Amino acid sequence: xxxxxxxxxxFLQFFSSLKCGLLLLGxxxxxxxxxxxxxxxxxxxxxxxxxxxxxxxxxxxxxIGLFDVFHTWWFILLLGxxxANITLASIERFPQVWxxxxxPHFLADAAxxxxxxxxxEIPLGSHTSEEGMALAAQTLRNLGxxxxxxxxxxxxxxxxxxxxxxxxxxxxxxSLLIIFAGAILDGTHGYxxxxxxxxxxxxxxxxxxxxxxxxxxxxxxxxxxxxxxxxYPDGSPRQYWSQLxxxxxxxxxxxxxxxxxxxxxxxxxxxxxxxxxxxxxxRKLVMEANWLENGVQEHQVLTLAPGVPAPLNTQGATVxxxxxxxxxxxxxxQITSQSDDPRNPAIQLQVTRPGSTDTxxxxxxxxxxxxxxxxTGINIRFVSVEMEAMTGLQVARxxxxxxxxxxxxxxxxxxxxxxxxxxxxVWGVAAVDRKGQPVLLxxxxxxxxxxxxxxxxxxxxxxxxxxLMQVPEEPGEDASAA
Amino acid sequence: xxxxxxxxxxxxxxxxxxxxxxxVSVAMFTVLAISVxxxxxxxxxxxxxxxxxxxxxxxxxxYLGASVLYGSSxxxxxxxxxxxxxxxxxxGFLLHxxxxxxxxxxxxxxxxxxxxxxVLVFSWAVVAAHTVAEWKLKLTFLGAxxxxxxxxxxxxxxxxxxxxxxxxxxxxxxxxxxxxxxAMLSYAGFxxxxxxxxxxxxxxxxxxxxxxxxxxxxxxxxYGTIVATCVNGSMALTMAAWDPVSHEKVMLAxxxxxxxxxxxxxxxxxxxxxxxxATLALNLMATYSERPExxxxxxxWAFLAAVxxxxxxxxxxxxxxxxxxxxxxxxxxxxxxxxxDSPFLLAGVATVLFASIAWKVLDWKYDSIAGYLPSxxxxxxxxxxxxxxxFPLLTFMIIAGAYWANRTWGSYWSWDPKxxxxxxxxxxxxxxxxxxxxxxxxxxxxxxxxIIGFGIVMFTFFGVTYLLPGLHxxx
Numbered sequence: 019x020x021x022x023x024x025x026x027x028x029f030l031q032f033f034s035s036l037k038c039g040l041l042l043l044g045x046x047x048x049x050x051x052x053x054x055x056x057x058x059x060x061x062x063x064x065x066x067x068x069x070x071x072x073x074x075x076x077x078x079x080x081x082i083g084l085f086d087v088f089h090t091w092w093f094i095l096l097l098g099x100x101x102a103n104i105t106l107a108s109i110e111r112f113p114q115v116w117x118x119x120x121x122p123h124f125l126a127d128a129a130x131x132x133x134x135x136x137x138x139e140i141p142l143g144s145h146t147s148e149e150g151m152a153l154a155a156q157t158l159r160n161l162g163x164x165x166x167x168x169x170x171x172x173x174x175x176x177x178x179x180x181x182x183x184x185x186x187x188x189x190x191x192x193s194l195l196i197i198f199a200g201a202i203l204d205g206t207h208g209y210x211x212x213x214x215x216x217x218x219x220x221x222x223x224x225x226x227x228x229x230x231x232x233x234x235x236x237x238x239x240x241x242x243x244x245x246x247x248x249x250y251p252d253g254s255p256r257q258y259w260s261q262l263x264x265x266x267x268x269x270x271x272x273x274x275x276x277x278x279x280x281x282x283x284x285x286x287x288x289x290x291x292x293x294x295x296x297x298x299x300x301r302k303l304v305m306e307a308n309w310l311e312n313g314v315q316e317h318q319v320l321t322l323a324p325g326v327p328a329p330l331n332t333q334g335a336t337v338x339x340x341x342x343x344x345x346x347x348x349x350x351x352q353i354t355s356q357s358d359d360p361r362n363p364a365i366q367l368q369v370t371r372p373g374s375t376d377t378x379x380x381x382x383x384x385x386x387x388x389x390x391x392x393x394t395g396i397n398i399r400f401v402s403v404e405m406e407a408m409t410g411l412q413v414a415r416x417x418x419x420x421x422x423x424x425x426x427x428x429x430x431x432x433x434x435x436x437x438x439x440x441x442x443x444v445w446g447v448a449a450v451d452r453k454g455q456p457v458l459l460x461x462x463x464x465x466x467x468x469x470x471x472x473x474x475x476x477x478x479x480x481x482x483x484x485x486l487m488q489v490p491e492e493p494g495e496d497a498s499a500a
Numbered sequence: 501x502x503x504x505x506x507x508x509x510x511x512x513x514x515x516x517x518x519x520x521x522x523x524v525s526v527a528m529f530t531v532l533a534i535s536v537x538x539x540x541x542x543x544x545x546x547x548x549x550x551x552x553x554x555x556x557x558x559x560x561x562x563y564l565g566a567s568v569l570y571g572s573s574x575x576x577x578x579x580x581x582x583x584x585x586x587x588x589x590x591x592g593f594l595l596h597x598x599x600x601x602x603x604x605x606x607x608x609x610x611x612x613x614x615x616x617x618x619v620l621v622f623s624w625a626v627v628a629a630h631t632v633a634e635w636k637l638k639l640t641f642l643g644a645x646x647x648x649x650x651x652x653x654x655x656x657x658x659x660x661x662x663x664x665x666x667x668x669x670x671x672x673x674x675x676x677x678x679x680x681x682x683a684m685l686s687y688a689g690f691x692x693x694x695x696x697x698x699x700x701x702x703x704x705x706x707x708x709x710x711x712x713x714x715x716x717x718x719x720x721x722x723y724g725t726i727v728a729t730c731v732n733g734s735m736a737l738t739m740a741a742w743d744p745v746s747h748e749k750v751m752l753a754x755x756x757x758x759x760x761x762x763x764x765x766x767x768x769x770x771x772x773x774x775x776x777x778a779t780l781a782l783n784l785m786a787t788y789s790e791r792p793e794x795x796x797x798x799x800x801w802a803f804l805a806a807v808x809x810x811x812x813x814x815x816x817x818x819x820x821x822x823x824x825x826x827x828x829x830x831x832x833x834x835x836x837x838x839x840x841d842s843p844f845l846l847a848g849v850a851t852v853l854f855a856s857i858a859w860k861v862l863d864w865k866y867d868s869i870a871g872y873l874p875s876x877x878x879x880x881x882x883x884x885x886x887x888x889x890x891f892p893l894l895t896f897m898i899i900a901g902a903y904w905a906n907r908t909w910g911s912y913w914s915w916d917p918k919x920x921x922x923x924x925x926x927x928x929x930x931x932x933x934x935x936x937x938x939x940x941x942x943x944x945x946x947x948x949x950x951i952i953g954f955g956i957v958m959f960t961f962f963g964v965t966y967l968l969p970g971l972h973x974x975x
Binding site for chain 1: 660665666667668669670672673685758876877881885888891892895896902903906907908910911912913915916917920921923924926928930931933934935937938939964
């Protein structure tokens with residue numbers, strides 16, 4: 019029973035040790051390196067992994083999860099163990115540091131000061147030890163290093179700076195735990211998904227971002243009123259945007275125009291501008307029509323939308339969009355589209371006249387001289403097209419993010435405290451040197467950066483020595499003291 | 501008579517210092533004079549963004565001159581050379597700053613958006629950190645390592661694609677500036693710790709043979725990578741074909757560029773690799789041999805031969821690349837190639853050459869250099885201090901990046917390769933700080949750690965960009 023207890027103790031001791039922590043950091047580091055050198059499923063394209071690696075290797079790496087390192091159980095276990103290691107190590111060491119923090123060791127005697135890494139004996143000369151102490155205290159106070167009055171009354175000069183730096187490592191480690199907690203909360207209660215919307219449409223369904231995943235229904239719906247891309251003068255994209263409206267029970271409760279870098283947040287769910295593309299069909303098409311009517315040249319500008327016939331100023335005729343190919347190419351005798359962008363549109367219009375058969379015209383926007391013969395009797399010219407856009411929104415619910423940002427803030431403060439400040443302490447007591455002469459014995463210790471402290475210590479003690487060397491006001495007393 | 505004898509060596513030393521000053525000035529003026537027509541060009545000196553690149557070119561010359569002066573002031577222990585080095589490095593820094601400001605004002609955004617601009621700011625941050633350390637801590641030796649690194653970065657920039665491009669939507673954020681500035685500052689800080697760590701090893705008596713082995717190992721790594729990736733079966737060096745009309749590489753398929761073989765150019769790279777491996781092997785023999793001197797001598801010659809072949813390789817490469825287009829029979833068409841498309845090749849070769857020069861200088865004046873350096877303890881302290889300053893900056897950089905990603909990609913952490921490697925760097929230095937603070941790791945172990953850490957930083961900076969592209973595609 020006893021040995022079992024002790025082996026558990028041993029285990030606990032190892033588990034809370036720095037060695038274990040560094041081992042875990044090393045393992046995590048290696049796993050991460052593997053995760054960047056091997057293709058990862060969430061990042062790879064469909065079928066890319068099977069193309070790059072041999073089938074046996076795919077099977078092997080699949081089995082140990084190396085195609086998705088960052089979501090395997092063992093990677094999460096390593097992170098959990100690291101969290102546990104940090105917690106245990108802090109619990110083990112914190113009480114001692116806390117005791118020292120709230121009740122610092124400020125009383126000293128000569129033996130204590132002589133054991134400090136930096137010391138200096140300053141001859142008291144003609145001063146009594148009280149006078150010397152008071153002079154030294156005054157000098158240090160003037161230099162911005164005030165000794166503690168209550169300790170001074172007990173015969174020890176005690177100066178310290180940046181005691182908080184002692185607690186800083188615990189702040190850092192606690193902040194890491196808070197970040198872990200936030201990440202766990204997001205992993206268990208958060209989700210990420212995707213919504214694509216055409217202007218005018220609304221939805222309350224969020225599609226999963228990765229293929230095996232569940233659709234989710236929001237308890238409100240989201241409508242896209244408009245979406246677009248603002249270009250630079252050279253045509254490259256400057257900004258993508260979507261004008262969004264949140265609807266709850268049919269009521270509009272929030273409007274926001276979102277940009278890349280500036281999402282919409284509603285009820286803890288955030289919508290990001292992630293994608294923008296043309297659907298390949300036009301929203302608004304402007305054409306110019308010219309025809310001869312009873313020997314008179316007629317002219318009309320037509321604004322067309324899919325499914326909405328436009329009346330022609332004559333004979334009760336209407337013009338309708340029959341087909342739109344955004345980026346046409348002739349493939350044999352078939353017309354196909356190379357892309358969904360209106361780079362080289364081909365437009366088929368249908369002209370309906372009451373009492374006669376429908377007539378059709380093909381218009382090639384960029385090369386009208388190649389237009390096939392048209393039997394409508396109307397000469398039609400392309401003016402402009404506005405394409406129907408599809409906006410892709412990334413959806414994220416991250417309930418843990420406030421823990422994450424709190425942790426990050428604490429981490430920032432903690433690291434600055436831990437690495438940019440050193441807890442420095444100086445003690446001073448009255449003592450005698452080897453020759454039996456009375457001296458003020460000063461000693462100091464930093465928590466880190468010995469060289470900086472050494473310089474500071476010399477600077478302070480030089481000033482104190484200078485103050486003690488000054489000639490006393492009444493030379494008569496000097497003689498009587500001697 | 502006795503007086504005269506004791507004075508002679510000092511006078512000859514002064515003469516050496518003067519000669520070096522003279523040679524460096526003449527060399528710099530010559531290079532400047534040769535470059536003047538190119539610098540003024542057809543459109544005059546001040547012509548938009550190009551003025552920045554010209555300032556940068558002059559800054560590079562100043563940095564190279566400063567590197568030589570810093571190096572020789574350490575090697576020969578001549579203080580008067582140090583003053584000249586400081587003058588050159590400060591003027592180079594001023595020009596470098598001007599180049600950044602000109603690029604900033606002509607592009608309308610802070611120059612932090614692609615790899616060219618990041619190297620521009622990184623090398624600036626290295627010189628800035630060097631200047632602060634030199635001035636605050638009264639260090640006279642740091643420039644011998646930091647200025648060559650800055651010069652190397654500027655040389656690399658001469659071939660990186662430097663045209664100004666408008667900011668893509670995701671980069672239009674204040675967080676870009678915070679994130680990248682913090683990254684460059686922390687990388688510069690780790691560079692300083694690397695420089696001090698190298699000098700610590702010199703002071704600590706690591707033999708010049710060990711440094712030779714490291715240089716040879718670096719050469720094996722670089723040339724091994726080049727031979728494995730760029731040299732084909734018929735010993736031709738292959739480079740991506742460049743289409744000057746579309747300003748793009750000629751692509752056969754997505755992610756598969758058309759490679760143009762440069763006949764026989766693979767040979768010098770293969771020979772350099774073989775010689776570097778031979779150096780390593782000979783050094784190994786020297787370590788276990790009873791008569792190390794002979795092996796040692798042969799190793800040195802092998803390495804010097806490797807260096808000579810490298811210079812030959814780079815000259816042949818430059819001639820071949822600039823010599824016009826290359827006809828490919830299977831496409832019945834000629835193609836051009838550019839060095840810009842192989843930044844890894846050039847950066848690797850330049851790094852090996854710089855390391856070789858540093859080794860040669862060390863080998864030549866080992867005792868003098870070691871004598872010039874301050875005590876081991878203060879160097880050791882300096883390594884720790886620079887890491888302790890840079891580590892929080894690295895942390896803030898990661899936090900700023902996470903916050904920005906959360907606003908842009910909808911997630912604060914995506915396990916993107918760049919993020920992973922930043923975290924690997926973080927874990928490495930976190931380990932270092934723990935060992936140092938709680939285990940009292942000092943001395944050589946600490947120095948080795950700083951060197952390995954710097955290697956990881958450089959991989960995060962360049963390696964990930966070129967080898968493991970992900971979300972951080974822009975840089």
